Amino acid sequence: MSHLARARLICLFLLSISFLFLNLSLHNRIQGLKNFFLYLASPSSSLATRMFLQGENLSKNFLLQLHLNEENRQLKEKLKEYVHLDTLSKEIIEENEQLRKILQFRERTKYDFISAQVLVRDTQDWYNSVIIDKGALAGIKKDLPVITLEGDKEGLLGRIIEVSPNASKILLLTDSLSAVVGYVPRSKVDGIVEGQGSKEMRFKYILPEMDLKSGDLIVTSGTGGIFPAGIPIGEIVKFEEKKYAPYKEAILTPQVDFSHLREVLVITE
Amino acid sequence: MDVKTIFFYFVTLFLSLLLQIGFRNLLSKFTPNFLLLTVVSISLFRGVFVGEFFGFALGLLSDTLSLNPFGSQAFLYTLVGYLVGRQNGKIDADNSVAQVVLVFLVTLFYLFGLFLLITFFSSAEKKLILFPELILNIGFAVPFFWLMKEWFNLWSPRR
Incomplete structure (x- = not known):
């Protein structure tokens, strides 16, 4: 018997069984299966x-x-x-x-001023200089004094050292090249305030017998030709006396915080 | 036919049933007829003997789970297994177009056949609804044939 014939036979056989199931399902006899x-x-x-x-x-x-x-x-x-x-x-x-x-x-205030914003502050040069967004076109000139406000009090910041049309550079009081004649209104004592490249300044050339104490306010004396008189610079925090030196020195903290400079005022008149 | 081959067909039977029931539970109304697709693919890949025996066994199992007259699916799947199995070697089983055409013809044949068998052997009223199942079967034909081929290759039973 050939392969196909055998397949056909098997198919017929299986179909017959299926057909048988179909017939039985008509009589419900298939239920058990x-x-x-x-x-x-x-x-x-x-x-x-x-x-x-x-x-x-x-x-x-x-x-x-x-x-x-x-x-x-x-x-x-x-x-x-x-x-x-x-x-x-x-x-x-x-x-x-x-x-x-x-x-x-x-x-x-009696001063005329131009307000400006700090543009750039070099992290390597933090206490030395800042650049502001106003320049010659706004009326700013070299050597003009700059102050800033903190709360209700103002404080000297520095002076303009470079001017371009739209920006200017301020030399801060804390820079070691910066110097301004300071004056203590309480005891009427003059001295030189110098920066140190840090947040503190030094009040120098004070005679030892001068009446100064911690907490004394130092303002600009107005004698240097650049800064007008009476602008607060800082407060004395401590004194340093050197052996064999004819003068004593005081350490100042600035009147305003130099760490958070945003708006500054350039005094024009 | 060795034990491994018989076991392979048994597992295939069981899995196709799982697939069919699972999809019916998931989609509830219209599902592809995976049992028919399994019979067609196995008959085309493995020939007439395997096709008709596999169709008969799967048909009987399907009959027990359906409300159709007992034996109707066995009858039709056996016939499909025999007819498609005879095409083994004559049709290119890897050709997608051939697969789709074959599934289309076989589904038509199956649905008409089922309609006739229900009409003759059951008192239940039956309408001939072709399209959802026909389209779904055609849509699933190519991926299902690919899946079956991979499944055969996985087991690589003796031809």
């Missing part, structure tokens, strides 16, 4: 249901995770925006406060 097959197949049915339900849950959780990730990313971006806005708002409030102080200062 069907139950038997169902008994064999039911584990696979329940297993498949469980597997696919778990798969469905897994895919739902996966989608939820994706959604949460996206939401998290968006919230982080929003948070960044809010942080930026918060910083901006604090800066604006600070600037507003500073401008208000300048306005109040303008009303009570």
Whole structure:
């Protein structure tokens, strides 16, 4: 018998059995056999249901995770925006406060001045110089004195040493090349205030018998030709006496904090 | 036929049933007929003997789980196994177009056959609904044939 004939015979046999089942199903005689097959197949049915339900849950959780990730990313971006806005708002409030102080200062002072903002401050040269955003076009000239405001009090900052059309460089009082004639109003004592390249300054050439004490305010004397008289420079914090030296020296802290310079005032008249 | 080959066909039978039930539970209404696709692919890849026996066994199992007259699926899957199995070696089983055309013809034949058998052997009213299953079967034909081929290669049973 050929391969195909055998296959045909088997097919006919299997079809006959199927047909027999179909006939028996008409008379409900097949139920027992069907139950038997169902008994064999039911584990696979329940297993498949469980597997696919778990798969469905897994895919739902996966989608939820994706959604949460996206939401998290968006919230982080929003948070960044809010942080930026918060910083901006604090800066604006600070600037507003500073401008208000300048306005109040303008009303009570006898000087004419130009307000400017600090543009550049070199980290290597922190206590030596700063660059501001106003220059010759705004009326700034070399050697003009510069002050700054801190709270209700003003303090000397330094003087202009370089001017370009739109920017100027200020030599700070704390620079070691900086020197200004200081005056103690309480005891009417003059001396030279020199910078040291740090946040402290030195009040020099004071005779030992002079009446000075810690906490004394030192202002500009107005005798140097550059700085007008009466601008606060700093306060004495301690004294240094050197053996065999004819003078004593005092250490000053500036009247204003040189670490947080934003707005400065260049005195023109 | 050795034990490994018989075991392979048994596992294939079981997995195709799992796939069919699982998809039916998942999609509830319209699903591809994975049992039919399994019979077609196994008959085309393995020939007429395997096709008709596999079709008969899978049909019987399917009959126990369906409300159709008992024996109807066995009858149709056996016939499909025999007819497609005869094409073994005559049709390029790796050709996607051949796979789609074959699945299209076999699904049409199966649905008409099932409709007739239900009409003759059941009192239940049956409408001939061709399109969802026909389209789904065609859509799944190529990936399913690829999957089956990989599955055969995994076991590499004796041809």
